[in-house]
Amino acid sequence: MSEVVLRGVTAGYGGEEVLSEVDLTVREGTTTAVLGGSGSGKTTLLRVIAGFLPPRSGTVAVGGSPVVGPGTWVPPERRGVAYVRQDGALFPHLSVAGNIAFGLPRPRRRHRERVLELLDLVDLPASMADRRPDQLSGGQQQRVALARALAPGPALVLLDEPFSSLDATLRAATREATARALKGAGATAILVTHDQEEALSIADEVAILAAGRFRQVGRPEVVYREPVDTGVATFLGDTVLLPGTAAHGQVECRLGRLPVSGPQPGGLVEVMIRPEQISLTAATAGALDATVGRVTYFGHDALVELVLADPAGVSPLRARVMGPQAPAPGDRVGVSVQGPVRTFPDRRTNPPVATVSG
Amino acid sequence: MQASSRAPGGVLLLATAVAALTVLPLLGVVANALSAGTQLAADYLFRPRVGELLGNTALLVGATVPATVVVGAIAAWLVERTDLPGAGVWRGLLLAPLAVPAFVSAYAWVTVAPELTGFTGAALVTSMAYFPFVFLPAAALLRALDGGDEEAARSLGLSPAAAVMRTVLPRLRPALSGGALLVTLHLLAEYGVLEMMRFQTFTTAIMQRYAVGFSDASGSLLASVLLGLCLLALVAEVLARGRRRVAQVGAGAPRRPAPARLGAWTAPALAFLTALVSASLLVPIVTVIRWLVAAPSGAGPVGAHLAQVTISTLGLALLGAAAATTAALPGAWLLARHHSARTLLLERATYLASALPGVVVGLALVTLSVRWARPMYQTVGLIVVAYAILFLPRAMVSLRAGLAASRPELAEAARSLGLGGGATFRRVVLPLIGPSVLTGMVLVALAVGTELTATLLLAPTGTDTLALAFWREASELDYAAAAPYAAVMVALSAPLTILLRRQIVEVP
């Protein structure tokens, strides 16, 4: 498994440009999730790396050797880049074992051990080896596709929205099995998805792709807690936004004087708070009292809508509380913010470059 | 997102060349027809005799096509949507007439009921021979249709019969119109049956003209009219097919509807199907066997010649199949992988080619080769070209199905697993296309093996085929001598039934 480096890659179809000057580095043995909405260029990115779409400019290097660049073009079959599609693309005329062993050189194709090893890696029983692809469920097909991709020991594995065609119950289990298999094989992988939960849970790094460019690349917790702008912030999860004024390492806003983490623009700012940072206390007669509106109960947690006595420019105030602590609608509670918040330059005076759509 | 790569130039060129070849007979015939001048052409065409031929053709089409549509649709309904006993057996029996060449059927009927000639005989024999062309697509469609529409209609208050009328019948339209088109084209191209039944239409007149005038303008004039009729049929079918959507709207797995109960209608239904199978299948087969058994001694020389002729027929059939498949390959590949406005033109040309009768292609190639390509004249190469032109559409259908099965994503997956172009083709594309290609080749080979008119015109002297030998003996009314050739033709065509049955039963 090897490191993958993209520099200045621009690519598109016909007259369109889909990717503009993208840079990306994926370290050896790690999984990077490329997160973006439809039309953001995720699949294009994978096709460029795999070799099915020549870029207009830029370089791609796998394991230190360039595969695409000025004067360089390595055809797909010689790149050592495995590509797992959304629909698995298993060969219907071969058995599961035949599919998995497909990329192996001829003498090794006969060896069952490698096939069984890989089936084990993707958490499938050995009895599956002689079944036909059309006899498998969607999740099983995806795992076989992954096993097939891993069998020849590729330098890089590309996964194109591998779980989106599975129904919810299968998705989580398949995701976990995939993450384990990739780790178990020490694979370098790029996984492309539009599902933020998926990206955050299995990746070592998350790269947000919007309108052909990377907005932010970093560890999941960093990207989540310290988004580079409100667009990325709202893409990754629920937010509570309100205006505020910066003041010496803190920000003054409707919910009080709060500590700030990350860059601190001066003057008028927009404050971003995650619902899980808002905790509910007993009601006190004060400015931070609120009435509970709708409560959406999820079992393990609940999303509580709150109405302040004087809302004043606060976007819908929502708090995420643990299940047992969920209040009832109409209760009066006190609101307090835990942990530092993020601030961004005010959008009215500094409109953002582009929005990230989900 | 799919990379819209441009179609490779070489393939495009090949496909265009093939399309041009299929249109060539059309041009050749029309050019020859007008070679004597437009005045002469007009004089020749506007005669009572041509009117008589047109009238006969219209009469035959007007009687046979509705008959086959009605019979085929009812049979398909009975087999696929009711609780008819022995449906599986009936399905095979109702397809089997396709394995019996129509002229063999005519030969049988002429010996069984000699009074049945002229229009009645022609209409009867052709209806019995061609109703499977309607039965096959109708049965395939009815089998694949789910009951959702009907149930919805029932829950809206329609009676069972009305529900069928208003939900199933409209969906059946493309199958019925497609089948009707096939029947019409076969009728327009039919020679053997009509000659035996002494019912004059354009094909018999063209062959007659060829016998006296070789390849003069008058034969081509008649051929041009025939071509016009064929094209008219094509246009009519497009209009009749309708533009309404037939595919299922909305998600959800298709469910087979419950079979309708025949009850008291079981006996009449069985009687109807028995009569149908007897007339279309039993009469020809039993008659051929009867003549085989009644044959006087002379089995020695007949046997040797029979073996010779069978082998040369098979040789020609395989050559024709290979030629048609190879010719269809560039076009099918383009249509499957790089479908665009340009390739649509190719599709149209192929569609046109499917309407060419054997007699027109034969006459055109004779005319063209005598005038412009003398070395090719009266060679096996020329007749194989004729077969390729005639049966290209059939090969194309199978190839396209195979290419659809062999999706480009699979080839990409193979390449990303480290296989180069050649290995990908060998291990992924070929195994997936292979079965369809083979099926296509078998279908073409069987069609070539029973082809009569183009073979009569183009076969190099000294080349004998089963159809030619049969025709020779039958023309001299030597029914016993004709029987062995008929028997071999039917026996060799039997696998056709199995192949076609699969098209109904194994839904893609």
Place this chain on the structure above:
Amino acid sequence: MTRTHRLRTAALIAPALGLALTACSAGSAPPQETFQAQPGVLQIYSSQHRNVTEAWASGFTARTGIRTQVREGQDSSMGQMIVAEGEASPADVFLTENSPAMTVVERAGLLAPVAATTHGQLSEGLAPSSGLWTPIAARSTVLVYNPAQISADELPSSIMDLASPEWAGRWGGAPGGADFQAIVAGMLAERGESETAAWLKALADNAEVYQNNIATMNAVNAGQVPIGIMYHYYWYRDQAGTKEGSANTALHYFGGQDPGAFVSLSAGGVLASSDMSAEAQQFLAYITSPEGQRILVESGSMEYAVGAGVESDPALPPLAGLYAPVVDPSALNSETVVSLMTDAGIL
């Protein structure tokens, strides 16, 4: 695709493939699978009956050692084909069933004069005036009738009578064939265009059309129609065989030099462009020689021999006694016949 599916497809194709492969490798491929004129071999284009032509060819080879290659075809189309092939035609010898096909080639100027000695072997008065071809066999027009449906005295006295309305629907023939067209050509030469055209019109309106002479005879035999016009030898052949097609029929010869007694000559000619003209002339000489004519008689085709002193099959009435009309074969014009038939709506 599943394995059973594959096995089944293979099972269907394997026998066919196997047979075809044997075909390719089999040494016993049919002779002349592709027709290619072999140099040094006499090319015979023949529309005469196959068994007669082959008997003549093998007899000739046995006697002279010259090898032959026969190409079969139909009368008129083969004649037209030779004309279309022109100077480049590989044909050395052309044999026809009826003479009009030969006169087409004659008029195109493609024939070489036949050696006088060949003509000398013929019975008197048969050779054409132009001397560009030779008769090789003869056949007579006859009326075949079903005695159960019509008695001998009710029969028409002349073939021209069949044009009158009383015979409507009661007679049949095969006008699409070269045989019948030769009969009409004789009629044309004897009676002229207007009478022939009128007769043809009546045929188109009132007569039953059959595929060929055998079909005509069978129809009369089966009682579908009481009278048919055809050539004599079909009847005699059937009578010598199973009698299936003629058991209920009898023949009537018109005689009296009526057009209905027309005797058509089968013709043989040498192509001027032939590169083996000496051998070709030898061939014609052979088939008109007593030996060649005996081969014709013994072949069972029941045609009349044209060689001097050669007796035709004993079952046949002598040719001289048929009182055929005297027609110069070179005057027979099949093209006019075709255009008359076209105008009448038959073709």
